[in-house]
Amino acid sequence: MARYNVPPLENLVEQFEKMPGIGHKTAQRLAYYVLNLSDAQADEFAKAVIDAHTKIHYCSKCCNLTDKDICPVCADVTRDHSVICVVETPRDATAVENTHEFKGVYHVLHGAISPLNDVGPDNLTIKELISRLADDSVKEVIMATNPTVEGDATALYISKLLKPMGVKVTRLAYGIPVGGDLEYADEYTLAKALEGRSEI
Amino acid sequence: MARYNVPPLENLVEQFEKMPGIGHKTAQRLAYYVLNLSDAQADEFAKAVIDAHTKIHYCSKCCNLTDKDICPVCADVTRDHSVICVVETPRDATAVENTHEFKGVYHVLHGAISPLNDVGPDNLTIKELISRLADDSVKEVIMATNPTVEGDATALYISKLLKPMGVKVTRLAYGIPVGGDLEYADEYTLAKALEGRSEI
Numbered sequence: 001m002a003r004y005n006v007p008p009l010e011n012l013v014e015q016f017e018k019m020p021g022i023g024h025k026t027a028q029r030l031a032y033y034v035l036n037l038s039d040a041q042a043d044e045f046a047k048a049v050i051d052a053h054t055k056i057h058y059c060s061k062c063c064n065l066t067d068k069d070i071c072p073v074c075a076d077v078t079r080d081h082s083v084i085c086v087v088e089t090p091r092d093a094t095a096v097e098n099t100h101e102f103k104g105v106y107h108v109l110h111g112a113i114s115p116l117n118d119v120g121p122d123n124l125t126i127k128e129l130i131s132r133l134a135d136d137s138v139k140e141v142i143m144a145t146n147p148t149v150e151g152d153a154t155a156l157y158i159s160k161l162l163k164p165m166g167v168k169v170t171r172l173a174y175g176i177p178v179g180g181d182l183e184y185a186d187e188y189t190l191a192k193a194l195e196g197r198s199e200i
Numbered sequence: 201m202a203r204y205n206v207p208p209l210e211n212l213v214e215q216f217e218k219m220p221g222i223g224h225k226t227a228q229r230l231a232y233y234v235l236n237l238s239d240a241q242a243d244e245f246a247k248a249v250i251d252a253h254t255k256i257h258y259c260s261k262c263c264n265l266t267d268k269d270i271c272p273v274c275a276d277v278t279r280d281h282s283v284i285c286v287v288e289t290p291r292d293a294t295a296v297e298n299t300h301e302f303k304g305v306y307h308v309l310h311g312a313i314s315p316l317n318d319v320g321p322d323n324l325t326i327k328e329l330i331s332r333l334a335d336d337s338v339k340e341v342i343m344a345t346n347p348t349v350e351g352d353a354t355a356l357y358i359s360k361l362l363k364p365m366g367v368k369v370t371r372l373a374y375g376i377p378v379g380g381d382l383e384y385a386d387e388y389t390l391a392k393a394l395e396g397r398s399e400i
Binding site for chain 1: 219232235272
């Protein structure tokens, strides 16, 4: 008996196994969970998968995910459209949004420049970002890419493109995380925190 | 912005969050994974969910999961149909099958008697098990329920029903797991291992 000998079940387990962080045991557990759903619940789940796929696309302004033409942030006239926060992924935009400190708008690159992974500037939404700067209404672009080699390279690349256009380009501060412990901070972070020290 | 403000995405995250062992962060990761699938792959995944639901049902003999009328084990004439191994779940049957030591057939109870969870004998496939013993061809029933209070109670309950029918009822051996460490065995397991000791 190859595993179960129930092809629809094996197929479902395989589907779950392909997901990130899901091993064989977890995939089995999830597949049995799906089997134990009512027919209506299973339909609802399958519909959610298809719906997410057919209804969600990029915002025509900021390239964040949305089910409308323009995402709620870009459509919100009370926000400051002269400040654009550039992030790598939609999740990063959500993270910034959750601080409740940022009242500008976003631009989602959908990745970072990474020659090792065959991701070049053309694979990101850099062209779309530049076209947003055409009408001179944008005053500042905040590079909020990840503090990694790829994120830094992307921030640098974009800032070099934007500076000749006369727009202010800033980068998120590096430093020790709030509530962190100096003892456990790595030397690069600590060096950056020293470098960026401010008067109190 | 409530989380994402993309209802189809939020819905998909919620669907994943309902699954056992899946928290909010993992649900997000899985939802983004689904978003990044190609349309064909997403269709395939949704179809796998629906297929598992519509095609899989109980084997009419052993109540294990199958997409046929009778499961491959019950349909296999080379197996010993006079020995029935009674397990709680289809996964337990797979576990026993994976030992490659058992050549009989199974009976899946789909649970264990548990008054706390409102599971009584009528919620299990005990009636179906008894009807399999009607024609006297069954010589032995091995109770392979879990070594828990519920599993033991279920094994005892069923054995009391079956013994008057003249069928031999056995129970899996309790003991220290192979490769285990005496030091870390709990006292109940060790007591059971002592009790069930055999001559070498």
